[in-house]
Amino acid sequence: MTRHRIGAGLALAGALTLTGCAASDGDPTPPTGGKVEITFVGTDPAEDLAPLLEAFMAEREDIAVNYENIPFDQYDNVIQQRVGGGDAGIDVLLVDAGAAAAYASRGLIVDLTDDLAEAQASSIPAAVEQSWWQDKLWALPFWTSATYLFTNKDLVEAAGLEPPTAAGERWTWEEVVDAAGRAQAAGAEYGLLFEQVDLYYQMQPLVESAGGGSGAKGADLLTADLANPGWIEALEWYGQLFADGVSPRGVDANQTANLFAAGQAAFFIGGPWAIYTLTEPERPIDYTVAANPYFKGGSPAMATGSWSIAVSSSSDAAEAAHAFVRFASLTTPGNAASVARIIIPPTNQAAFDDFIARIDQADAPHTAGMGELTLSELRQAAVNRPNTVGFTQLTDVVGRASSDIRNGSAVEPTLRRAQAELQSLWDRL
Amino acid sequence: MTAGPTRSGGVPAPERPRTGSFSRLRRNLRRSPAPQALAFLAPALLLMVVLRLAPMAGAVGDSLFHYSLSTQSRRWEGLGNYIYLLSSPEFRQVLAVTALFLVIIVPVQVGLALLVATLLAERTPGIGAVRTMVFLPVAAPAAVAALTWGVAYQPKGVINAVLGWLGLPDQPFLSSSDQALLAIIVIMSWTGIGYWTMFLVAGLQDIPLELYEAAAIDGAGWWACFRRITLPNLRKTLAFVVVADTVSSVLSFVPVQALTQGGPSGSTRLIMYDLYNRSFALGDTSLGQAEVVLLLICLIGVVAVQFRLLSRGEA
């Protein structure tokens, strides 16, 4: 009997060795030539950030940077769990607008206030403010964003209307909806598509234009304020869009840019990166780019802000990580390299100026005047996301409420419920 | 029964016991071989304890505390998290939606799997190809199924195109609180039914043919045979499939997470998604762990009832 037990033991040992081999096979390669190795995580394909990594490693031969891509829809979760759990495998991370306070309060990112003066000297002010919380700077500016009204020229002209232009007057939402309805009558499948359906990024400017504020009130921004008249007015309008069929129910955020590019919609609200998708079809549509609309009688408001770059508190190579973050944010070549393969405004002033000069040519002639428009929009209309430690809860609740309203729920009760739910989530913080 | 008897007829000499009389061996045969049992069980038990039970015990512990994300502090909460959950209307809706979901998905999947298994047992030309077609979706990862069905459910997507061709009106699918749960069930069933069919096909083939021969002599038809022979003999397999389907349906949430995020109006907010969202996305682990414990208790209850059926089948 003993022999048989040994047999079983051997077989098991064999099986475990098999996994053991596989494991050693996959172990990360040790740093070569005494280089410090750091890992940078973001949510874009590795190809898009390769120029930044190459530029940095050419300058700092003692540091090797690896990039890991975490899918966008899981990014925030994964960062909070992994860095919160002390994962030394993350040294540098991107921090979304609005998330800096939440990450800082949870101790996920380190204080970078020492870089404040340099950041202010080199970068766009709003992008620095984005990561300012409790009198400290928690991340350095990286990218910013702007949203535009894209118009399918042919569909709008078919309705006998003049499309909005970059140099022209800012349209009101009322004008857009009216024109969208006429374009649909003249043959357009859809009137108006939002790039980021239901997301806080897209909803905040609507509400701010109607005077509803960001949804977060109080000194610590932890008082939920989702059911005031501005919120109700903006969301009534939003729900009506879908009830009237100007915008389609059941089209996901990841599908809208492709639909607009395929000529299915008269208007599209989206960021500059949508230009990639627009140039893709075999016969691209003829389109114009104009300022983000506002409510009649309200104030102009445009979603802005984007990723900042920060040093993870779980990093075991904080010095190298800090060097990389400084390069990516504060130096012009570094910050410019980060947008070499992606259409998004960088925050370093010189790199930004270059981007503004470049964007007019991104898809000429459609994009002519886009640089000047971007500058004036960032000055006049940009609204930043609130720096509340409860940002994750805010986006979750607002996203669900917007989705319910889009699908036909009554606006006021939905917002009241959302406000109560958000408050109870915030109270638990 | 090819392997056993033939082998036992001509076992080679070295396998015979070299010591001890025949009667002693006979006595030892039925004795409980605890050390051997432990050796056989050890790897699985070790993995089970380290990878499932210990973290679960940790979860039970965490669920009794309140962990504040903003101040990083932890304080004893007792059953506070449970009371918070059970008194919250949102969570009660989650429980109701999950119950509704189970009441629909389990009979639908098991019923259709039984139907498909019955059809696959027939002598139809090309049955091998059909069998393959039914099993293939099992290979599609949940992420694939969710992304592709999401495109198909579009208002101007392929399903509405087919409905339009049949003269039926467009349907809202995921954007209607009446249809979204069913739409999710369809996605899960597309990959699920083929999987459960495999077990039922095996169960059908294990029914001794003599039983049918006897029935044929009595002149019974297919339906009578199905009711009196097939179903009773399939009962154990069916009970197993019901239990396993219940558990795996409760635990899957990828389509919800990818397509509806629990909406519209909470109509697809299944408990596993709620739990994922609460502890993973919102970071409220103590509440999330309390929810895991509640889920586990519910599952144990449901499965215990279903096990009764299983053991009655054995008796």
Add this chain to the structure above:
Amino acid sequence: MRLPNRIGSSGPRRLVVAVATWAVGLAFAAPLLWILINSLRRNDQIFTSTYPLSWRSFLPQPATWANYELVLTGQFGRSVLNSLLVTVIAIVVGLFISALAAYALAVLRFRGASFVFSVVVLGFLIPFDAVAVPLSNLFRSWGLANTYSGLILPGLASGFAIFILRQFFAAIPYELTEAARLDGLGWWGVFWRIHLPLSRPALIGAGFTIFLFEWDSYLWPLLIATDPSMVLGPIALTAFNGQYKVEFGAIFAGSVLLTAVPMVLLLFFQRYFTASLTTTGSKG
């Protein structure tokens, strides 16, 4: 003798059954076919060519291989291989470990077997995703981050697989075990020579549960292994669903690959599955 266990007892009935059977088969295959068609479409045409229904809905016009080029030139190919490697090892090792345990529970009559069995059942009721976060911290401290072992290990503890195998082993007549023991086979011999060979259908069923766990895992690899060399298929696939750009064509092409690879394995095993079913079926 014609047995009454089949519906198709007469010509017309056989026809009805054949039509129903093929209809069912096509219903299951249609979505896969649709994925295949879309994988050959240009990105912008995926949304424009389906509605209303016409021949264009079914034929990519023009057909393009660009999506496959995009998918195969990047990281994706590697990630499919990673998924495959992880899954195959998990199935082989997991089945072995589970079968050992199931055998002990079903055949070796020791005290406390029912308690151990309830532990196993409890193990398969615990939602893995719910305990994944604390476990991933533990795994990292053991140095299992970005390793194949880290990806494989959770799939090995499959209470479900043990459960399936235990039920099957328990159904094998105990006389057979006794006879084999009398003939001098040890417990290991009985396991290896009798129970394992007789249990192919159960092994395949249990193997599939392990397969599904590994092939489908999404949250766990994000927590434990995001190094580009370690990324698994489903995660590489969602990378095409980017924040600034969504490559639907590539998503469909990737889906085809992610489904086709195990499909080949499935077809291979299915032969064994049916073959062994006929032997167990005839045992009477």
